[in-house]
Amino acid sequence: MRIRLLHILLFSVSLSLFGQRKDENNVIKTDTIASNKNYQLIAIPIAFYTPETDFGFGGGGQLFFLSEKNRYKNRLSNILFSGIYTLNEQIILEVTPQVYLGSGDYFIDAHYLLEVYPNLFWGIGNNTPDANEEVYNQTTHALNIAFLKRLPSNLNFGFQFTYKNHEVTEVESNGLLDTGSITGSNSAIIVGLGAVFNYDTRDNTGSPNKGYYYQAKAQFASKILGSSNQFNKFILDLREYLPVGKKSLLAFQLYSESNFGDVPFQALASYGGGNRARGYFFGRFLDKNMYVSQTEYRWRFKPRWTINAFALAGEVAEKPEDFFNIKNIKSSLGLGVRFKIFKDKDTWLRFDYGQGVQGNSGIYFGINEAF
Template sequence: MKNLILYSCILLITFQVFSQRKDENNLVKTDTISNTKNHQLIAIPIAFYTPETGFGFGGGGQLFFLNKKNTFKNRLSNVLFSGIYTLNEQLMFEITPQIYLGKGDYFIDAHYLLEIYPNSFWGIGNNTPDTNEEVYKQTTHAVNISFLKRLPPDLNFGFQFIFKNHEVTEIKENGILDTQNIIGRKRTVVAGLGAVFNYDTRDNVGSPNKGFYYQAKAQFSSEIFGATKGFNKFILDLREYLPIGDKSLLAFQLYSENNFGNIPFQSLASYGGGSRARGYFFGRYLDKQMYVSQIEYRWRFKPRWTLASFLLAGEVANKPEDFFSIKNIKPSYGLGARYKLFKNKDTWLRFDFGKGKDENSGIYFGINEAF
């Protein structure tokens, strides 16, 4: 494990030196494949590590439209595409267009995903035992298209179209998915509309030093649009970044998700992962309701080096009134380090270790902050 992590770090640092990435404000000018007055195409090698995937690697590119720009946030329209393979035999292909119109007053944010993904399942609920773990295989096609309107100076509001087709191709014989009537255990389609509202004053997106980010989403999957089951999903994501002196800050996040209706297990709230609940496998606990609250202290002891420590708690439940029983809360704590890859750009290499309840733990290696 130590050798794999070290090898991954060396690969990613090497890839970053000879590749080009876009941060929230500027472009890192390195490996440009094509460049004209109207567009710029770059190559992006990829390497990462998470408990859910193991070591992952691949590549892609990013096409920037130099004449279509958000003049208020100094961000360029672009299309990001990538293909990734992991040592857990997972295959992912993604295309993400982000197009600004009217100098940034309007924004199209879209995403397509093809995923062939062996994954783990423990059942549904906040207290599923580790011995329940079973592996299933699934192929997913997903499309998400958002159209947002800027409401000066820092508000954005818009609508979404959502489509996901989950095809479960292999399950464990006599396992939970085989013997229990779990919605989505064979095939499920999620299709419907949503609304998005956010307030964003962060100084940058990948590694904020100050500001606020408040987002609310409402999504509605309906048989009218071709969904196999109808349900509603409501998400609230609140973040604050408070500087402490010149070299450190406290970052806070409160995330809640509430689902109502007949929800396939693929769309249930998922506890764990490298962003919201480090120390737990993503999807280790699934249910209709979830909250996660976390605090992180970040100390930039050198211009390009940061140390971090974090503490979090949360849980899933079938109903909101089942929350806050002390024995059901899933806490986690951990430490991490970040290294700024480029002197004048806010692109950070992140390494975290999180320790959760019981035997749960995780090592996370990737780009930029968890939140």
């Protein structure tokens, strides 16, 4: 999603604003709305900035179940909920339960989303001109539920159910979406099942200092399940974090996505955004296939300050064989600054600027690393 960084941002900002202390079980505590030995409920303010939303703000909360802990990663079962309004007149409501069962041997990862979202569309393809830009409004209800089983060390495997209802409520007259020739231009219902496999040795998820993260997903949307379109999606996400001396590291990511079948534009691979292709508006380029490769150097010149420099390249295409034409590659260079919020916790404020080609650029403010 456009602002997936919120799942990290919510909890981190709440800690920084409400103060913190630790109890004997190493559970971080804040000023709470309600708490007892079995649960803790905290209130959370939210603030962020992305090119897709402009400034966003709102509030929410996080309910921790103190007795349901993952013994492998020392993480608690919790339910995160938020309501957000942006200066681009977007409304976003989210509920994210994350539940560990069997002391971490099983994991339920769910997410419900309601978006009332004015957005931009340039068409489909790797070379859509800026002149194509048009505004459309869309209301989305989305539900994802994944059930994962821990396998031998650092491996996880499971299944995922996906439901998304995209209702396009307004388009520009005589625009591309108004013609009705774009699949999903009126609405799209996506219902499907999928499989997830990952290998994760990172020391932490928000700002890793070392380790590997390899994930593969296969998702299948079917009319038999109620989907308006039938298609398959395959995602590969490979990340490595290699220390360089005591104060710096190199981070690498290769992300690829492939779609096959009758794919609505809402489900196409989307190039851009604050995580995979900084310097480009999320969804500036859309198509069935996409790859992004990015490298980032991170230098911690002081214990709580880091400077980052990144470079990336990628593109979208209808067919994989259309990749790697040097004229079509969308590259970006950028710089960033990080500040560690707590001395003893790897949670970082992030500010990035990315400069792409053909006048594309973006400023990003949020929490933790892009990948």
